[in-house]
Amino acid sequence: MIKFLDLKKITDSFAPSVTEAINRVVTSGWFLQGEETAAFEKEYAEFIGCQYAVGCGNGLDALTLIMRAYIEMGVLKPGDEVIVPANTYIASILAITENGLRPILVEPDPATCQISPKNIEAAITSSTKAVMIVHLYGRCAYSEKIKEICTSHNLKLIEDNAQAHGCLYHGRRTGSLGDAAGHSFYPGKNLGALGDAGAVTTNDPVLAVTVKSLGNYGSAKKYVFRYQGRNSRIDEIQAAVLRIKLPRLDADNLQRTRIAKRYLSEITNPAITMLPEAPEGENVYHIFTVFTPHREELQKYLADNGVQTLIHYPIPPHKQECYKNKNVFSFPVTEKIHREELSLPISPVMTEEEVSEVIRLLNEWSI
Numbered sequence: 001m002i003k004f005l006d007l008k009k010i011t012d013s014f015a016p017s018v019t020e021a022i023n024r025v026v027t028s029g030w031f032l033q034g035e036e037t038a039a040f041e042k043e044y045a046e047f048i049g050c051q052y053a054v055g056c057g058n059g060l061d062a063l064t065l066i067m068r069a070y071i072e073m074g075v076l077k078p079g080d081e082v083i084v085p086a087n088t089y090i091a092s093i094l095a096i097t098e099n100g101l102r103p104i105l106v107e108p109d110p111a112t113c114q115i116s117p118k119n120i121e122a123a124i125t126s127s128t129k130a131v132m133i134v135h136l137y138g139r140c141a142y143s144e145k146i147k148e149i150c151t152s153h154n155l156k157l158i159e160d161n162a163q164a165h166g167c168l169y170h171g172r173r174t175g176s177l178g179d180a181a182g183h184s185f186y187p188g189k190n191l192g193a194l195g196d197a198g199a200v201t202t203n204d205p206v207l208a209v210t211v212k213s214l215g216n217y218g219s220a221k222k223y224v225f226r227y228q229g230r231n232s233r234i235d236e237i238q239a240a241v242l243r244i245k246l247p248r249l250d251a252d253n254l255q256r257t258r259i260a261k262r263y264l265s266e267i268t269n270p271a272i273t274m275l276p277e278a279p280e281g282e283n284v285y286h287i288f289t290v291f292t293p294h295r296e297e298l299q300k301y302l303a304d305n306g307v308q309t310l311i312h313y314p315i316p317p318h319k320q321e322c323y324k325n326k327n328v329f330s331f332p333v334t335e336k337i338h339r340e341e342l343s344l345p346i347s348p349v350m351t352e353e354e355v356s357e358v359i360r361l362l363n364e365w366s367i
């Protein structure tokens with residue numbers, strides 16, 4: 001069977017350093033807020049090209065803590081509007097609503113599935129205070145145009161970089177392009193821990209220290225609580241594992257890109273459409289998407305032939321029960337993506353033969 005993502009094979013490919021790193025933490029007897037976390041935060045900040053990286057519990061917390069920190073800093077207040085792509089993973093939107101902020105969903109550009117600057121501009125009101133862009137599927141969503149819009153309307157620009165660690169925009173990393181970024185190290189992400197972990201990156205020292213305090217019960221100093229915070233920290237074990245995996249991230253992303261280039265040039269079935277290639281380095285192919293109105297049939301055909309695929313995502317956020325009172329809008333571009341998208345296997349440990357087999361099956365498929 002060709003797996004969508006073979007996490008065991010990925011972890012094994014780092015042997016024995018991952019187990020050695022875990023053992024180092026276990027025998028140290030120090031499990032939180034220690035040397036591994038400090039070292040990972042430093043190394044990850046350097047990698048992203050930001051002054052600060054603050055570890056936290058997961059990607060949703062990273063985004064939630066950014067929003068909450070801006071509220072504590074007086075930059076945002078409950079009721080403010082935050083523009084966000086309608087076709088994102090629900091966590092981006094949860095981070096907004098959890099803080100009493102209003103998500104303003106906007107349609108992506110169908111050519112790239114990334115938030116459209118034109119639609120951002122059209123959605124701005126006097127209550128708009130921030131824009132959250134999402135580098136969805138691993139593809140850079142940032143543009144100078146978006147930056148200009150945010151600067152001219154005095155909006156904070158927040159990046160959801162959960163799917164795009166290592167992605168570039170004109171030589172700079174995503175996660176360093178806006179005012180703050182949330183990162184997820186969920187096991188299946190391009191840089192994945194062996195459990196939950198996340199981080200916030202920023203060049204703003206006040207934001208960095210506020211996020212850190214909020215994730216530590218609201219405290220920057222032991223037993224002194226400035227905020228009503230929460231507990232969201234990165235484990236020493238996860239930090240140690242991420243330190244082993246980070247140095248190989250660029251090479252792994254390059255391997256994903258090689259596979260994507262093969263899919264793009266060798267899948268020739270006219271019944272299947274794909275997004276055009278992004279400029280060099282501006283897509284780290286967290287997910288490789290294909291589109292067909294007969295998505296369910298294609299998924300079944302591939303499964304019957306031993307190829308595992310996933311759908312990102314079957315139901316758009318505005319159609320979810322948790323947002324049912326807000327389900328008054330129609331987002332046709334987003335809805336079409338959710339109806340037609342299928343994600344092919346892609347990972348740094350996939351073999352050339354497996355890629356060839358997926359391509360052969362797709363080219364032989366007819367509805």
Ligand SMILES: *Cc1c(COP(=O)(O)O)cnc(C)c1O
Pocket residue numbers: 058059060061088089091092134136160162163183184185186196197198
């Ligand atoms: C995975 C993901 C998140 C949430 O990250 P967790 O670590 O799972 O909480 C947020 N946004 C996007 C776009 C994601 O893909």
